[in-house]
Amino acid sequence: MPLKVAIIGGGGRVGSNAAFALQCGGIVRQIALVDVNQDLAEGEALDLLHGAHFCGDQDITAATTAEVADADVVCITAGSRRKPDESRLDLINRNVSIFKGILEDLQAANLKRDAIIFVVSNPVDVLTRLAIEHLGWDPSKVMGLGTMLDTTRFCSLIAQAKQLPPTQVRALMLGEHGDTMTPIWSSATVAGIPLATILSPNEQSQLAKRAAGSGAEVIRRKGGAGYAVGVAIAQVIHAIALDKQTILPVSSKVTGQYGMRDVCLSLPTVVGREGVIKAMEVDLWPKEVAGIQGSAKALADTWNKLS
Secondary structure, eight states: OOEEEEEETTTSSOOOOOHHHHHHTOOEEEEEEEOSSSSHHHHHHHHHHHHHHHHHEEEEOOOOOOGGGGGGGGEEOOOOOOOOSGGGGGGGHHHHHHHHHHHHHHHHHHHHTOOOEOOOOSSSHHHHHHHHHTTTTOOGGEEEEHHHHHHHHHHHHHHHHOOOOGGEEEEEEOOOTTTTTTEEEEEEEEETTEGGSOHHHHHHHHHHHHHHHHHHHHHHHHSSSHHHHHHHHHHHHHHHHHTTEEEEOOOOEEGGGOOOEEEEEOOOOEEEEEEEEEEEOOOOHHHHHHHHHEEEHHHHHHHOOHH
8 A cells, every 4th residue: 555654844854864765765655744844845845856757756745734644654853953962862851842742733633543653853762652652642653763873873884894785784773762772792793794703892892882973973074964864764664664574673662571661762673564563572692681771771760850
């Protein structure tokens, strides 16, 4: 069935880059850009439309929230941009009220109950939980981008450091999309070869550190991420559209994995047309489990500070 995707914040850098990645993918049928700045959304939609001859036969428009009540996937990218010297969790005081307003607008528009809500706005793990609880939405129909971007940064930096093909590097970042994210070296490979046999402990530490700090580096150099986050968003939406049941590190509500409950964070998660199919508990090194549990504690502490 053709998929309609609404991008809330579609006039911004992240939203418009996601729309372009979806257009280039040629899989979803409709892309609707919603933004508080209607002219900006119209301009982005028009620019994308101008490239349709080379990309695909999609319906790309600017829209209001009321006009996307029938969307199959609502991707929320709107919010205040992170400053170079602040953590993603520091964004919470500025972004929660914006996000609640978006959720209430969707509710007022009678968003269909089987729509998948895909959160990209930061702090993504906290806002993913907020979407579930504020709307009373089925948790399987709500996911966040989580550590998808961190994972592609991690793999790409490993590949660059060792002159490896990026598409053959398999390494995960799990837990919080933020300060407590955890690199998973226990299962990291390139073309089936354990990366621990190629990278020294010091190299592993430096690469994980750089991947974790890449968001701040991009903000400092160009003002904010765009291309990589756009393709990461498209990867998730394509998994939904094609019911691929791909295992991706998206953020979803945990239900007892590694002894964690209630919070939303990233674990290896099966994603398909119905949304979150299953968040998996896989064998990890003890220090990796401890890292993910540390993320859960940090996110629970932040949640408890919400007004």
